Amino acid sequence: MTVVRISDDALAIACGADNLACAFAEAGCEVERVSSWGMHWLEPLAEIDGQGWGPLVPGDVASVLDGSSDKGVGTIADHPFIAGQQRLTFSRAGKTRPLSLEDYAATGGWAGLNRARSMAPEAVVEEVITSGLRGRGGAGFPAGIKWRTVLEAAGECKYIVCNADEGDSGTFADRMLMEGDPFALIEGMAIAAYATGASKGFIYVRSEYLHAIAKLESALALVQALVLPFEIEVRVGAGAYVCGEETSLLNSLEGRRGEVRAKPPLPALEGLFGCPTVVNNVLTLAAVPHILTEGGAAAYAAVGHGRSKGTMPIQLAGNVKHGGLFEVPFGMSLRELVEQVGGGTASGRPVKAVQVGGPLGAYIHPRDFDLPFDYEAYAERGALIGHGGITVFDDSADMGRQAQFAMEFCAAESCGKCTPCRIGAVRGAELIERIRRGGSRAVDAVETLPQMHNAPKQQRSREDNVALLEDLCETMRDASLCALGGFTPFPVLSALRQWPEDFE
Amino acid sequence: MSDQERIAGIVAEHEGREGPLLPLLRDIQAELGCVSAEAEAQVAQALNLSRAEVHGVASFYHDFTERPDPRPCVEICRAEACQARGVEALMQAARDAAGDRVRLADVYCLGLCSVGPNAKLDDAVHARLDAAGLVSLIESA
Ligand SMILES: Cc1cc2nc3c(=O)[nH]c(=O)nc-3n(C[C@H](O)[C@H](O)[C@H](O)COP(=O)(O)O)c2cc1C
Ligand code: SF4
Ligand code: FES
Numbered sequence: 033m034t035v036v037r038i039s040d041d042a043l044a045i046a047c048g049a050d051n052l053a054c055a056f057a058e059a060g061c062e063v064e065r066v067s068s069w070g071m072h073w074l075e076p077l078a079e080i081d082g083q084g085w086g087p088l089v090p091g092d093v094a095s096v097l098d099g100s101s102d103k104g105v106g107t108i109a110d111h112p113f114i115a116g117q118q119r120l121t122f123s124r125a126g127k128t129r130p131l132s133l134e135d136y137a138a139t140g141g142w143a144g145l146n147r148a149r150s151m152a153p154e155a156v157v158e159e160v161i162t163s164g165l166r167g168r169g170g171a172g173f174p175a176g177i178k179w180r181t182v183l184e185a186a187g188e189c190k191y192i193v194c195n196a197d198e199g200d201s202g203t204f205a206d207r208m209l210m211e212g213d214p215f216a217l218i219e220g221m222a223i224a225a226y227a228t229g230a231s232k233g234f235i236y237v238r239s240e241y242l243h244a245i246a247k248l249e250s251a252l253a254l255v256q257a258l259v260l261p262f263e264i265e266v267r268v269g270a271g272a273y274v275c276g277e278e279t280s281l282l283n284s285l286e287g288r289r290g291e292v293r294a295k296p297p298l299p300a301l302e303g304l305f306g307c308p309t310v311v312n313n314v315l316t317l318a319a320v321p322h323i324l325t326e327g328g329a330a331a332y333a334a335v336g337h338g339r340s341k342g343t344m345p346i347q348l349a350g351n352v353k354h355g356g357l358f359e360v361p362f363g364m365s366l367r368e369l370v371e372q373v374g375g376g377t378a379s380g381r382p383v384k385a386v387q388v389g390g391p392l393g394a395y396i397h398p399r400d401f402d403l404p405f406d407y408e409a410y411a412e413r414g415a416l417i418g419h420g421g422i423t424v425f426d427d428s429a430d431m432g433r434q435a436q437f438a439m440e441f442c443a444a445e446s447c448g449k450c451t452p453c454r455i456g457a458v459r460g461a462e463l464i465e466r467i468r469r470g471g472s473r474a475v476d477a478v479e480t481l482p483q484m485h486n487a488p489k490q491q492r493s494r495e496d497n498v499a500l501l502e503d504l505c506e507t508m509r510d511a512s513l514c515a516l517g518g519f520t521p522f523p524v525l526s527a528l529r530q531w532p533e534d535f536e
Numbered sequence: 537m538s539d540q541e542r543i544a545g546i547v548a549e550h551e552g553r554e555g556p557l558l559p560l561l562r563d564i565q566a567e568l569g570c571v572s573a574e575a576e577a578q579v580a581q582a583l584n585l586s587r588a589e590v591h592g593v594a595s596f597y598h599d600f601t602e603r604p605d606p607r608p609c610v611e612i613c614r615a616e617a618c619q620a621r622g623v624e625a626l627m628q629a630a631r632d633a634a635g636d637r638v639r640l641a642d643v644y645c646l647g648l649c650s651v652g653p654n655a656k657l658d659d660a661v662h663a664r665l666d667a668a669g670l671v672s673l674i675e676s677a
Contacts, residue, residue, distance in 0.1 A: 199644070287557030356650055429619075
């Protein structure tokens with residue numbers, strides 16, 4: 033019987049994979065639901081004997097089976113989008129059934145955990161340090177150093193918290209990993225637990241990710257016994273972007289408002305319920321099983337760029353022709369990523385800007401596309417890699433509107449703990465609106481009082497308003513407690529400086 | 537069963553959990569369609585918290601509402617990657633199709649950012665929506 037492989041990833045389903053699977057089954061095929069290859073423009077993609085067809089609708093089934101379909105893409109593994117990658121974290125993508133223990137074991141599953149358990153915890157931590165693995169959630173902090181802090185911390189009870197809040201627009205790698213290879217995340221968490229002496233783990237998933245939540249629950253039911261005495265529980269968020277910030281996430285897990293905590297104390301020393309806690313992103317933890325295999329740490333450290341070691345699962349999103357998941361060693365330029373890999377815009381119009389790193393990331397102009405994908409290189413340019421999402425905009429984008437949206441998003445999602453963000457974002461959104469309307473606001477009664485020495489006595493001009501916006505951004509950047517308020521100036525100022533005409 | 541009994545049942549299910557408040561409120565929202573002031577008071581009593589504490593938590597998160605809204609709800613992603621793929625141009629048609637019968641809610645990213653505009657109805661996600669697709673989704677709600 034013909035075996036047809038179709039993804040059961042939420043994205044494939046949203047594009048019609050379930051109906052397609054039914055149609056193949058009705059045509060007498062055996063359908064295997066596998067993880068997604070990450071070539072999203074081809075979803076739903078059907079694979080028969082290594083050959084791919086996509087994007088398909090149920091009406092295409094007959095022509096695929098009789099060989100007359102013109103939607104064939106050839107051998108999937110040789111497709112330039114796949115062949116151009118070096119998949120370590122996503123090595124199973126497209127190849128295994130997400131909840132098959134057989135498939136997992138046959139593709140090297142549990143090798144990292146078994147080897148880790150034969151070593152001393154200190155040695156496991158040492159290997160993670162050697163690998164150079166840095167946190168994939170945004171800040172890029174060395175994972176091994178964090179683990180060592182927790183290992184050395186005194187505490188009866190320690191926790192591993194997996195940050196699966198993935199709130200950034202333009203990112204979906206955490207979701208794809210949780211849905212496509214949930215055992216890898218569980219294995220990574222179990223290794224972290226063994227290395228640090230933690231007994232309990234939480235996976236905090238955003239409430240929007242229903243498919244991922246269901247997959248994780250099923251996966252845990254299958255393998256919880258294999259990772260004992262370590263126990264893992266899935267917790268679902270409640271719709272707050274800021275709960276992706278690690279201390280806010282911990283408060284949320286404890287059943288509090290998701291307000292950011294001041295650091296110190298570091299979560300590694302006083303985290304969940306006051307206990308030493310590792311908080312790591314999904315991709316950070318999922319990279320660990322590979323690193324802990326024989327020679328894995330050195331192999332990981334051998335690829336990459338500068339101090340950004342290893343591979344990054346980059347997410348090509350927005351108005352891009354070939355969107356999807358592209359895992360490569362650090363160092364690739366935006367030009368290659370957007371133009372060669374991504375194939376330019378989906379609309380066929382010229383690229384105007386890309387936003388890298390989610391809603392807090394800077395907008396980058398095509399003239400700066402030589403920038404190599406590297407934490408330090410981005411930081412130097414006042415940009416950030418964040419979670420590795422690249423959102424492409426074509427020339428119809430209004431960058432003034434995008435800047436205003438950044439402020440509005442910050443205002444809506446601010447946790448309210450500190451003033452620059454709580455008030456600044458609201459004022460920032462108003463100010464951008466005013467600049468864009470070309471208007472100025474009438475001087476109000478309070479401003480004219482004699483004791484208001486610093487308030488302007490006549491209407492502010494457009495230039496005054498722009499200067500005020502820059503000043504506000506500086507205050508938010510320098511005085512906010514966390515990166516929500518602190519980084520919102522990145523998209524705002526990058527838009528203002530590079531596309532001033534969009535603010536007129 | 538009265539609301540009170542249902543809440544008592546939910547509270548009992550979460551007994552012994554570490555940090556039970558958020559999962560508890562999620563279940564109440566799912567079961568009763570809202571987290572009302574009465575529900576907050578009952579939860580506060582059961583967990584030995586003040587009503588202010590429980591209200592502080594319930595009001596912090598976007599997923600909890602004070603009153604139920606029985607209308608079907610279509611959640612439309614309005615975040616950057618879907619903006620870049622043209623979601624804003626669909627909104628007027630969406631509002632016209634929804635009228636008062638269907639509630640439209642904004643979400644900020646469904647994690648399908650390469651195939652937007654995207655929307656969610658009940659537990660199902662829909663991608664590559666154009667105006668006609670979004671309107672028929674709303675009409676089917
Ligand atoms: C506003 C805000 C939102 C964040 N959202 C996420 C998120 O969704 N997922 C994530 O892993 N990290 C997020 N982070 C970063 C976390 O605070 C933290 O650095 C990370 O979870 C640490 O894990 P890592 O070292 O493995 O990256 C966010 C930070 C801020 C300030
Ligand atoms: S910057 Fe914003 S989100 Fe962060 S702590 Fe301050 S108020 Fe909260
Ligand atoms: S931005 Fe719409 S799904 Fe991510």
